[in-house]
Amino acid sequence: MGNSIDAAVAAFAKGMPVCLFDSEKREGETDLLFAAEYAKPETMRQLRKDCGGLLFLAIGDEVGERFELPFLQDLHTNQALTSQYGVLSHLVTNDLRYDARSAFTLSLNHRETYTGITDKDRALTTRRFAELTKQIFSSNLDAEAAKQLLGKEFRTPGHIPVCRETAGGLRRRQGHTELAVGLARLSNVTPVVIGAEMLEPNGDHALSVSEARIWAEQRGIPFLEGAEIINAIHQVE
Numbered sequence: 001m002g003n004s005i006d007a008a009v010a011a012f013a014k015g016m017p018v019c020l021f022d023s024e025k026r027e028g029e030t031d032l033l034f035a036a037e038y039a040k041p042e043t044m045r046q047l048r049k050d051c052g053g054l055l056f057l058a059i060g061d062e063v064g065e066r067f068e069l070p071f072l073q074d075l076h077t078n079q080a081l082t083s084q085y086g087v088l089s090h091l092v093t094n095d096l097r098y099d100a101r102s103a104f105t106l107s108l109n110h111r112e113t114y115t116g117i118t119d120k121d122r123a124l125t126t127r128r129f130a131e132l133t134k135q136i137f138s139s140n141l142d143a144e145a146a147k148q149l150l151g152k153e154f155r156t157p158g159h160i161p162v163c164r165e166t167a168g169g170l171r172r173r174q175g176h177t178e179l180a181v182g183l184a185r186l187s188n189v190t191p192v193v194i195g196a197e198m199l200e201p202n203g204d205h206a207l208s209v210s211e212a213r214i215w216a217e218q219r220g221i222p223f224l225e226g227a228e229i230i231n232a233i234h235q236v237e
Contacts, residue, residue, distance in 0.1 A: 005186070005232045008222035013187040017046070019198070019216040019223045020183065021209050022176050026098045026226075029053075030212035031176050033195040035184060036130035041119040043194065044126070048119070053197025053206075057108075057126060057162045058180040060191030063133050064164035066146045069105040071164060103166070103177040109158030116159035125160045128153060130192040165191075170230050182229045186236070 008018045015038030021030040032051050034043050047055050059069075073093055075081060082089045093102055109116035110125040132153060136146045165181045166173040180193040198207040198215075207215070209225075216223040 004222065004224060005228050008183070008224050009187045009232075011222050012183055013189055017221050018183065019212055019221055020176070020179055020195075020226065020229070021212060021224070022179060022226045023174065024209075026175065027197075027206070028209070029176070029206040030198045030209060030223075031180065031195040032198060032221075033058075033180050033183065033193050035187065035189040036126045036192040036194045037134065037190050039123045039126040039130070039194055041123045044119040044122045047194065047196040050198070051196035052199035052201075052203055054161065055122065055194065055196045057129065057160050058103075058177045058193040058195060059105075059133070059162060059164055060181045060184070061165040061167045061169065062137075063191060064105060066133075066136055066141075066143055067150050068143055068147055069162065069164060071102070072104045072106070073102045099173070099175060101166070101173075103163035103173075103175060105162045105164045106156045107158045107161045108154045108156055109160070111153055111155055113159075122160055125154070125158065126194045129160075130190045133192050134190045170233060174226055174230065179226045179229050182233050183224070186229070186232055 012018050012035055015035055018033050019030050020033055022028070032047060036057060044055065076088050077092060096102065108125055108129065109121070110128050113121035113124060115121065116125065132149060136149065163177040165178050170178045170182055180195055181191045184191045184193050198212055199205070200207055213223050
């Protein structure tokens with residue numbers, strides 16, 4: 001792996017942030033990312049203040065599979081639901097300009113949160129989901145046990161939107177969800193990543209890649225482009 005990816009992996013493994021630009025051919029956005037297992041209130045504060053976009057939790061496909069977390073797009077096009085709630089058939093996602101499918105699954109709050117929106121609440125939801133994921137896989141618990149443990153600690157809807165990696169990962173989709181999870185795997189941390197999109201100060205557009213790169217350099221934060229992660233993963237496969 002090259003110097004930039006090495007530096008990013010080393011920082012990410014220690015709970016430090018990494019900036020990740022996907023591609024001009026996709027969303028053309030830079031996300032600020034942290035390994036979720038290190039999430040603290042100040043992590044959420046930095047994402048909220050420095051980014052301006054949606055805070056989201058990116059999870060590996062194997063995590064979504066073990067907890068049986070459905071893609072919202074599948075739920076919203078389910079015939080039983082569209083028959084009962086006709087508005088869903090009018091709101092179907094069929095016009096994304098950068099992809100054919102949304103990565104969003106359920107949104108979560110930890111049951112010990114109040115509203116779930118404060119930095120403290122969102123940090124708890126984020127960190128405990130990553131810790132529970134690590135516990136589930138280290139104990140090799142099956143889906144039924146995993147769902148029961150998830151339900152004991154979490155409820156939906158909540159204030160942490162979750163995005164699930166496509167099966168096959170970066171071989172099938174090169175979105176921010178897959179790239180973030182790929183970075184986690186390269187860093188040998190739990191494939192659960194908290195992040196947010198970086199916007200211009202007025203919020204009208206995504207922060208340009210050149211401005212995002214300068215922002216990261218000024219703060220000593222590693223900056224990666226999606227192709228670097230894809231190449232690094234190909235090297236270790």
